[in-house]
Amino acid sequence: MTAHRLSELLQLEPYQAYSYSYPHKSAYRPITQPPPLADAWASEPRDALFLYLHVPFCSYRCGFCNLFAMARPAPAQVEAYLAQMEKQLRVTADALGEHRFVRFALGGGTPTYLDAPQLQRLFDFVQRHANIDLHSIPAGIEVSPETVDAAKMKICRDAGIDRVSMGIQSFSDAEVRSLVRPQQRAVVEEAITQIRAAGIPTLNLDLIYGIAGQTVASFLSSIDSALAFQPEELYLYPLYVRPHTGLDRIGAKEGGKRSFVIHPESVDNRLALYEAGRERLLAAGYVQVSMRMFRAANAPDSGGPAYCCQSDGMVGIGCGARSYTSGLHYSSEYGVSRRSVADILAHYLERDEASFASIDYGVRLDEDERRRRFVIQSLLAQPGLDLAQYRERFGTECFDDLPQLDQLFEQGLATREDALVALNDTGLARADTIGPWLISAGVAERMRDYQLD
Incomplete structure (x- = not known):
């Protein structure tokens, strides 16, 4: 994109790509001479690290999802995955040597797809192998409404989780169906009740704009429904239809485009929806942190030891999780289709401890x-x-x-x-x-x- 002047790009559709990480995982490749994990971290500061665990399992695969995720895995596969995550964490902590984690996140997929004993097992092995105190640092988990119950939320809170992020996408049943997401408003409301009852200080709700049939009025109605629960954070995400997602396959069957295509003019109402949503949240007293993130004025300070994503490292555990040193980003392979996710996951489950002790896929910076x-x-x-x-x-x-x-x-x-x-x-x-x-x-x-x- 750097060959273009910004003035030229501003004439195009405003929604080109979400730069949530750089370089994007599609820039990663096999590393011909895999360095030992201990060598990669030896000269890195390790006193303020971010620990991220990835659970790729879900109750269903949303039509817009292009994350590394698999719907309805076999129960034995989930058990094997947890055992493999613990093995990888143990090997990684040994390779890090003296270290300290000051941020924690459990994402996916849907981590609360795990049942309560499995969720407890995960928190137990994190405490067993990593130098981390979840009660004294910002610690978050991603959930979906149908996987939330009182027992799981109590386990999360007792473990030290202080932030829950839940994808609502829309409070309109018709719009949710357009996203190929079998969700009912009553389930959402019950999930929020359980999260609040557990005493978790920060609730984040995700909404999507650009859904087929969505209007400014319907989007603002979803925002107002979300505001009724007084979430400490709200994210407004523009809809992207990416290759190999459910919406992309539906579009292909209907003769539509196989992927999002750059257009010379605006062809949808996402910008108008964004502007209306932003205005509503600012009027409600929220502060805009980024294009997507809005925080309530009374949201608690994250607290904990200082962490800077530009300079401090991230350690990812689990299939699909990224790790960052200053000069090397690495992970497992990247895939979206169920077949590719299944193949990558199968390879992850076959890995031994020696393979976890080296880095064989990533990008050097x-x-x-x-x-x-x-x-x-x-x-x-x-x-x-x-x-x-x-x-x-x-x-x-x-x-x-x-x-x-x-x-x-x-x-x-x-x-x-x-x-x-x-x-x-x-x-x-x-x-x-x-x-x-x-x-x-x-x-x-x-x-x-x-x-x-």
Whole structure:
């Protein structure tokens, strides 16, 4: 995308790609000489790490989902997966040596697809093998409404979970059906009741805009329904239809497009929906953190030891989980279709301890890619890109390294106050254009060449 001027890209459909990580996993490849895990982390700071566990199982596969997930696995497969996660965590903790985790997240998939004893088992082996105290750090879990019950929420709270994120997507039954998601409003309301009853301090609800048949009025109705529960956080996600998802297969059967295609003009109402939703949340007292994230004014401070995603490492455990050192990002393979997910999962379940002790799939980041990652992750969220922090970390001037950033000011998308560059309201609305625009030519080529299955 970097070959294009920003002014050209702004003429296109505003929703190009979600830059939630950089480089994207489609830029990962097999590593020909796999380094030992201990060597990869030896020179890295390990006193402020993020521990992420990935449970890829779900009750059903939503039509829009392009995550590494599998619906309705065999019970024996779930048991084998938990045993393998514990093995991987034990090997990883040994390779890290002296370390400390200061952030924790349990995602998926749907971690609460696990039954209560399995969920307890997971928390037990985390405490057994990792240097972590979930009661003194921010610790979150993702859930879906039909998997929430009082017993599971008590286990989560007793373990130290202080944030639950639940995908609602819409409070309209018709819109939920359009997403190929068998969900009923009554189930959602009961799930929220159970989360609140467990005393978990932070509730996040996810909503989607751009659903077939959705209007500004219906979207605002879903937002108002969510606000009635006074969630501490709300995420508004634009709908993307990606290859090999359920909505993509439905579109193909109906003669539609096989994937999201760049259009020269706006062809849907997502921007109007976003603007209306943003206005409603700001009026309700929420603060916008990024294009997608809104936080209530009374939301509790996350607290805990300091962690910076731009400089501190992430350790991912489980099939599909990413790990980040400063110069190497790694994971298992990436797939979306049920067949590819099943194949990757089968390979994960066959791995022995020796294989977990080395890194065989990922992407190395040279100095230019590290700079781009810092800029993308800082710029797309508030308070913005701190030029002094950039200089301190890299020893160079940000605008000398990435002169294309001047185009943000030319297009009226950002402001600069002292050393802080921040996207304005118009810039935040175009975050899914700005993110892809900042991708390097090399990473863009790797992503284009990736054969997704």
